[in-house]
Structures are given as C-alpha cells and as structure tokens.
Amino acid sequence: MNLISSMPRLPILMTLCLLAGCKTHLDPVSYSPGYTAVTRADGRVELVPDACMQPAAQDDIGVGEDFQPLLPPGCASNLILLQMVEQRSDVVQGRSTGSVMAAPVGRAAQVYIDGYDREELRRRQAEQQANTDTREAR
Structure with a gap:
C-alpha cells in the first residue's frame, strides 16, 4: 500500500478546501489622488496631496515602543509626483500636449x-x- 491510499481522504479534502480559501494577493491600497491648496503662515500657497491630510498610521499590531508612525498610504507617492512635474499646477489640471517632432x-x-x-x-x-x-x- 502506498502512503496516499492509506491516509484518510477527509483530512486531505479539508486541507484542500482551507487552502483554496486563502487569499493569494493583497487588495490595492486606495487613496485620494487629489491635491488641496494650503496657505502657509508666511502667506505662500502650496499644493498638498489629500492623502497626506489623513492621520498617520496607527500601531494596530501592538509593536509598542518600536513603532514609528508612517505616512498615510499614497502620501509619499503623491509628494514625489508633485516634485517631478514641470509645473505644480499640472497635477490639478493637465495641459494639452504639443505637436510631435516626427x-x-x-x-x-x-x-x-x-x-x-x-x-x-x-x-x-x-x-x-x-x-x-x-x-x-x-
């Protein structure tokens, strides 16, 4: 007799059912791609990503004193995008592209x-x- 035929089939079937129910990927993180104009104390107006207006991540796991609050999801990505654009107003309202140099x-x-x-x-x-x-x- 081989090993598989000697094992009861019910535990194998239950194990397969449990494994089939496991989630194999994470859902995409949803965050606001919008920007808000904020007036600073010195009178300058700056664009700030809406995602950065959310509170910082909380210690849900219970790490304790080793926990360092992180930026909200999407905040860093939107800040980097804001630094990469030629004109900051492009993230709020895009421009039409010019003719292609063919x-x-x-x-x-x-x-x-x-x-x-x-x-x-x-x-x-x-x-x-x-x-x-x-x-x-x-």
Missing part, C-alpha cells in the same frame, strides 16, 4: 532602413538646411 525620428528610421553612411547623411542634412535657408530668405 522629422528626427523619421530621419533616423530612414537611415536605419536604407543604411545610409554618415557622409551621405551629412550631405542630405546640408541640402535640407540649404533648402530651408533659401525658403526663409524669400
């Missing part, structure tokens, strides 16, 4: 596909520049 990409693709060498490329660019200069002179 000429350099097209030129690079043509050189790659057609296999032009550097001298041929320089000659073509000089011709294009000369044509542009003559058009602007008119």
Whole structure:
C-alpha cells in the first residue's frame, strides 16, 4: 500500500478546501489622488496631496515602543509626483500636449532602413538646411 491510499481522504479534502480559501494577493491600497491648496503662515500657497491630510498610521499590531508612525498610504507617492512635474499646477489640471517632432525620428528610421553612411547623411542634412535657408530668405 502506498502512503496516499492509506491516509484518510477527509483530512486531505479539508486541507484542500482551507487552502483554496486563502487569499493569494493583497487588495490595492486606495487613496485620494487629489491635491488641496494650503496657505502657509508666511502667506505662500502650496499644493498638498489629500492623502497626506489623513492621520498617520496607527500601531494596530501592538509593536509598542518600536513603532514609528508612517505616512498615510499614497502620501509619499503623491509628494514625489508633485516634485517631478514641470509645473505644480499640472497635477490639478493637465495641459494639452504639443505637436510631435516626427522629422528626427523619421530621419533616423530612414537611415536605419536604407543604411545610409554618415557622409551621405551629412550631405542630405546640408541640402535640407540649404533648402530651408533659401525658403526663409524669400
């Protein structure tokens, strides 16, 4: 007799049922992606993420004196985003994008596909520049 057939099937079935009910991933953390304008004591107005207005994390586990309060979920991410944008107002209201500069990409693709060498490329660019200069002179 082998080991599996000698074991009662009920405990195996119960173990499989318990394992099937286990959660295998965490739910995404939800936080506010919004920003609020806050006036400081010196009169300056700054944007502050709404997620940072929430209270700091509490010691729910009971770590005790080793517990260090952390930022609320999403606060650090929103602060970093606020530092990365060109204009801080972009996080509140975005801007429309400009036209794409397709000429350099097209030129690079043509050189790659057609296999032009550097001298041929320089000659073509000089011709294009000369044509542009003559058009602007008119």
